[in-house]
Structure formats: C-alpha cells, structure tokens
Amino acid sequence: DAGVIQSPRHEVTEMGQEVTLRCKPISGHNSLFWYRQTMMRGLELLIYFNNNVPIDDSGMPEDRFSAKMPNASFSTLKIQPSEPRDSAVYFCASRPGAAHNEQFFGPGTRLTVL
Amino acid sequence: DAKTTQPPSMDCAEGRAANLPCNHSTISGNEYVYWYRQIHSQGPQYIIHGLKNNETNEMASLIITEDRKSSTLILPHATLRDTAVYYCIVRVNSWGKLQFGAGTQVVVTP
Numbered sequence: 016d017a018g019v020i021q022s023p024r025h026e027v028t029e030m031g032q033e034v035t036l037r038c039k040p041i042s043g044h045n046s047l048f049w050y051r052q053t054m055m056r057g058l059e060l061l062i063y064f065n066n067n068v069p070i071d072d073s074g075m076p077e078d079r080f081s082a083k084m085p086n087a088s089f090s091t092l093k094i095q096p097s098e099p100r101d102s103a104v105y106f107c108a109s110r111p112g113a114a115h116n117e118q119f120f121g122p123g124t125r126l127t128v129l
Numbered sequence: 130d131a132k133t134t135q136p137p138s139m140d141c142a143e144g145r146a147a148n149l150p151c152n153h154s155t156i157s158g159n160e161y162v163y164w165y166r167q168i169h170s171q172g173p174q175y176i177i178h179g180l181k182n183n184e185t186n187e188m189a190s191l192i193i194t195e196d197r198k199s200s201t202l203i204l205p206h207a208t209l210r211d212t213a214v215y216y217c218i219v220r221v222n223s224w225g226k227l228q229f230g231a232g233t234q235v236v237v238t239p
Binding site: 120 | 161163167171172173174175178216220223224225226227228229230231
C-alpha cells in the first residue's frame with residue numbers, strides 16, 4: 016500500500032496566484048481530512064469529507080480556500096488568490112470506517128507564497 | 130471539549146523506556162485518548178489509542194488511570210528514531226475530530 020499520496024511536495028508561488036494541492040487517499044478509506052500546520056498555530060483541521068461529501072468545513076480560514084472531493088480516490092485544496100500568510104505545510108489524511116479509527120497522514124505539501 | 134496538557138519537552142537515553150505523561154481531566158466517558166507522533170518534516174503518525182483499558186501494540190503501551198483523567202505513553206526501548214513531537218489527543222466529537230495541541234518534543238540521546 017502506497018499510503019496517502021500528496022502532490023506537489025513543494026510549491027513556491029507568488030502572491031495572488033492560484034494554488035492547487037492534490038491528495039489521493041488510501042484505497043477503501045471513506046474519510047478524508049485536510050490540515051494546515053504552521054509554527055504559530057500548530058496543526059489545524061481545515062475540512063473533513065465523509066464518503067466524498069464535505070461534513071465540516073468550519074476550519075477553512077476564508078473564502079479564498081476551497082476543497083473538493085469528486086470521487087473516492089481524489090481530493091483537491093485550492094487557494095485563490097494566495098497570500099504570504101498561507102505559507103504552511105498542508106497535510107491530507109484518510110481514515111477507514113468508524114470514527115475511532117486511526118488517521119493516516121500523507122507526507123504533506125510545503126507551500127511558500129512570496 | 131476535553132483538552133490535554135503535556136510537558137513541552139523531555140529527554141530520554143537510547144535503550145531506556147520513555148514515559149510520556151498527559152493530563153486530560155475534563156475527558157468524558159465516551160471519549161478516546163489517542164497518541165500520534167510527528168518526526169521532523171513528516172506527517173503525523175498514529176501510535177495507539179484507548180478508552181479505559183490499558184493498550185499495547187508493537188510501538189508502545191498506553192496506561193490510562195482508573196479515573197481516566199490522565200494517561201502515560203510508554204516507549205519501552207527508545208531509539209534515536211523515536212525523536213519526535215508526541216501528541217496526546219482526546220477525540221473531540223462524534224465523527225472523530227482530532228484537536229492537536231503543542232505536544233511533547235522528545236529527544237532521544239545516545
């Protein structure tokens with residue numbers, strides 16, 4: 016099993032540009048999570064999908080952020096327009112079955128907005 | 130929501146047991162305690178979780194006090210590769226939201 020796959024691993028962009036982060040969850044997992052990690056705020060949950068449906072997006076910081084899950088094997092997190100304060104490491108995680116099961120995290124995408 | 134309190138850092142000698150404490154005095158009866166760790170520049174990694182009984186797996190042991198207000202993660206024989214930030218988390222809601230705190234930075238020294 017390849018684990019959770021994220022791309023790109025590193026992204027450097029300029030303020031105002033659109034950024035799209037991609038995630039492929041582990042096959043068979045029905046829950047998907049996007050997190051953001053910064054030194055100042057630590058690891059924060061942005062959005063949670065269950066069976067491809069967004070269940071909780073209360074952590075999405077503002078309208079510039081959007082996430083989609085068109086099918087069980089793919090999700091995107093888009094930032095448009097990007098700002099320097101969006102610089103962070105973005106993690107995707109997936110989870111099988113019940114709510115008490117473990118989450119499997121991907122390697123993360125390090126985003127730098129200049 | 131139940132919150133957790135962990136020491137910010139601790140050192141451990143290679144080959145010795147590492148005992149990581151966590152307080153969760155406001156935990157409710159149906160909330161699980163989870164431990165994850167994050168090695169530098171990697172995504173968090175699940176270690177173990179429990180409800181009220183002690184648990185053991187190939188990575189660690191979890192000891193939960195009888196009143197469930199605190200727990201201890203035990204790494205039985207720490208190696209240099211166990212150097213990481215360790216997070217103690219109480220599941221926040223019904224769909225399993227995990228709220229990560231600052232964790233404990235564990236440094237294993239030769």
